[in-house]
Amino acid sequence: MTRSLQADYLVVGAGASGMAFTDALIDNADVRVAVVDRRHSVGGHWLDAYPFVRLHQASAFYGVASTPLGGKVQAHGPEAGLHERANVSEICAYYAHILGDRMLESGRVEFFANCEYDSARQIVSRISGERIDVSPGCRIVDARYLAPDIPATTPPPFDVTDDARVIPVNDLARLSEAPGQYVIVGSGKTATDACIWLLAHGVDAAAICWVRPREPWMLNRAVVQPDPAVVLGMAADTMEAAAAATSLAELFLRLEDAGIMLRIDRTVMPTMARTPTLAGWELEQLRTIEHVVRLGHVRRVERGRVTLEHGEVAITRDALVVHCAASGLKTPPRVPIWSPSTITLQPIRAGFPCFGAALAGYVEATRRDEEEKNRLCPPTPYGNSLAGWANMTLLGARATASFGAEPDIKAWADGVALNPARVPPEYVRSAELENTLSRLQTGLPTGLARLAELSQSG
Numbered sequence: 001m002t003r004s005l006q007a008d009y010l011v012v013g014a015g016a017s018g019m020a021f022t023d024a025l026i027d028n029a030d031v032r033v034a035v036v037d038r039r040h041s042v043g044g045h046w047l048d049a050y051p052f053v054r055l056h057q058a059s060a061f062y063g064v065a066s067t068p069l070g071g072k073v074q075a076h077g078p079e080a081g082l083h084e085r086a087n088v089s090e091i092c093a094y095y096a097h098i099l100g101d102r103m104l105e106s107g108r109v110e111f112f113a114n115c116e117y118d119s120a121r122q123i124v125s126r127i128s129g130e131r132i133d134v135s136p137g138c139r140i141v142d143a144r145y146l147a148p149d150i151p152a153t154t155p156p157p158f159d160v161t162d163d164a165r166v167i168p169v170n171d172l173a174r175l176s177e178a179p180g181q182y183v184i185v186g187s188g189k190t191a192t193d194a195c196i197w198l199l200a201h202g203v204d205a206a207a208i209c210w211v212r213p214r215e216p217w218m219l220n221r222a223v224v225q226p227d228p229a230v231v232l233g234m235a236a237d238t239m240e241a242a243a244a245a246t247s248l249a250e251l252f253l254r255l256e257d258a259g260i261m262l263r264i265d266r267t268v269m270p271t272m273a274r275t276p277t278l279a280g281w282e283l284e285q286l287r288t289i290e291h292v293v294r295l296g297h298v299r300r301v302e303r304g305r306v307t308l309e310h311g312e313v314a315i316t317r318d319a320l321v322v323h324c325a326a327s328g329l330k331t332p333p334r335v336p337i338w339s340p341s342t343i344t345l346q347p348i349r350a351g352f353p354c355f356g357a358a359l360a361g362y363v364e365a366t367r368r369d370e371e372e373k374n375r376l377c378p379p380t381p382y383g384n385s386l387a388g389w390a391n392m393t394l395l396g397a398r399a400t401a402s403f404g405a406e407p408d409i410k411a412w413a414d415g416v417a418l419n420p421a422r423v424p425p426e427y428v429r430s431a432e433l434e435n436t437l438s439r440l441q442t443g444l445p446t447g448l449a450r451l452a453e454l455s456q457s458g
Contacts, residue, residue, distance in 0.1 A: 002131040005123065007034040007110065010134055011141040012117045015044020016062065017345045017357035018143030019095060020418070023064035024361030026108050031365075034138075035103075036112040036123050043095040048152040049088045050170040052197045056189055056276040058083035060226040062091075065358040065416045067102065069094050071226070078281035083226055141343040146330050146353070146382070151190065154326040158185075161302040166321040169194050179320040183209045183306065185298055186324030187216050189276040194324055195289060196282055205288040209315060211306065213297045213325075215270035217252055217389070218262045221277035228423045229433045234260055235421065236439040238393065239447030248386040248454050265292070273389035274329060274382065275351070298325070331388070334379045338370040346379035348403070350396025355418040356380070359403065362412055376403045391455035397448055 009025065011018045014037035022033050039047050055062055059070025060083060069091070070084045079085075086094070103109035114126045117140075123132040134140075151168040160166045165179070169190055182198055184191050191210070198208060223234040237258040245251035249269060255261040262278050263270050264286050296309025304317045315321075335344055337360055348356035360377055367373050380396040383389030400421065403409045414422045423429075 002133050004133045004135055005034055005138060007032045007138050009033045009139045009141055010117065011035045011143055013037060013044065013143030013147065014042040015143060015147065016354050019098060020064050020354045020357035021141060021143065021345055021361040022103065022109060023066050023098065024358040025365050026106060027066055028362055029365035032108050034110045034112065036115045036117050038114065038116055038126060040113050041096060042099045043092045045148055045150050046088055046091045048150060051088060051173045053193060054087045055085040057224060058226050059086040060417045061352055061420055062354050063094060064098055065418055067098060068417050071417065079279055082221060139343065140341065141345065143345045145332065145344050146346060148328050148330065149326040151323045151326045156323045157325055158298040159300040163303040164301045164321065165319065166301055166323055168323045172197065172322060179318050181207055181209060181316040181319040183211060183315055183319050183321040184324060185211045185321060187212045187214050187272055188274060188328055191324040192278065192282065192286060194322055196285055199285050208289050209291045209293060210289050211293045211298060214272040215263065215265065215268045216272040217270045217275055218278040219275045220259055220262050221279045223260055224277050226417065228427060229430065229436055231420050232440055233436045236436055236443055239440065239443035242450045243443060243446040245450065245454065248390065248457060251390065251454060252386060271385060273386050274384055275389060329382050331382050331384055334381050336374045337377055337379055338373045348377050348380055348399050350380050350392045352418065352420055358416065358418055366408065376406065378402065387455050387457065390451045394448055394451040394455055
């Protein structure tokens with residue numbers, strides 16, 4: 001016999017977006033929320049992440065609105081002066097704390113671990129098989145629409161012969177014997193993390209072969225910091241670069257000259273623009289790896305050989321191939337966040353999913369008309385190509401203008417550390433900040449118009 005769920009909302013997915021939405025919703029509305037996840041706890045893909053991963057952005061931009069994940073400025077190390085970035089253990093502990101001490105303690109949130117939500121509007125336990133009916137009046141919140149694919153849970157997207165040595169990046173930290181060569185497969189943040197980790201553990205750069213199917217543009221971490229003068233200065237520089245650019249390539253070169261964008265090899269024009277952040281010291285380390293293979297995506301790995309789209313490369317017979325090639329962030333079609341049947345969580349301000357999910361939670365709690373909600377919070381897709389990045393930046397700026405025009409939303413957003421562009425009420429406005437705000441206001445119309453044109457040219 002099944003029982004019925006007593007809740008106003010069912011949030012499907014207890015990762016970063018699901019947790020941020022739930023936190024903001026219960027903070028601003030008297031509702032009951034059920035959260036379901038197929039994993040054993042909250043935290044989403046962080047529970048499966050490789051052990052040396054850290055946030056690529058400042059901790060202050062991640063987590064839930066009610067409880068900052070971090071906010072300290074690093075005093076030592078290669079990133080002294082930049083804000084701290086939580087590691088995987090800290091992130092998992094943070095979400096466990098949010099669940100236990102905030103959500104469950106409130107008496108208004110129920111968590112269903114190791115469970116799936118199915119099309120018959122039932123929660124099904126993966127452990128016991130128990131089924132729980134979800135009533136017609138319970139609103140479904142899809143927090144899985146953009147759930148990333150990661151190497152630990154995604155098979156390599158290429159053939160592997162029985163005698164080849166291929167591991168997911170998670171297993172790097174569990175090796176018992178060093179190979180003669182490491183072959184890193186992937187172009188994104190996971191691959192750069194793997195390379196940096198190997199170099200930090202004494203692996204000679206000459207022992208690393210890096211297969212980069214596409215060259216990536218990355219954001220300079222120094223210009224994405226929880227300081228209005230820094231973030232808004234980056235936004236003003238971006239609009240000025242866009243206004244002056246005659247092509248997508250020129251836009252990114254201007255952003256590079258402005259210290260916003262980074263590329264590992266300055267002799268190659270990147271075509272990939274998911275733009276995770278990278279620090280200057282990491283860039284210097286990555287540039288020491290000279291054996292870079294640019295022959296497209298890997299098709300087959302066998303002992304002593306890697307076959308790619310546009311050729312093949314010999315590797316040592318005892319080489320260890322490290323799979324960092326999962327698709328990561330997904331780029332499905334944009335859909336309205338609010339529809340009659342489902343709330344589908346997506347980023348709203350470009351590149352900051354936790355803020356977008358929290359904002360959706362606040363708007364859900366404070367607005368009734370769904371057409372108005374969608375007008376205030378249009379979704380912003382992740383960028384991947386240069387044109388995709390331009391489109392993401394354009395739509396994110398438009399969304400910011402939309403929700404920022406509402407006094408209560410602006411006041412809420414300015415009080416939330418997750419919001420990268422906030423100017424907190426207590427912030428002392430300097431002459432530098434006032435000049436930055438003036439530049440941004442002046443540059444926005446022309447910059448956005450040019451981004452609209454460039455985003456259609458790729």
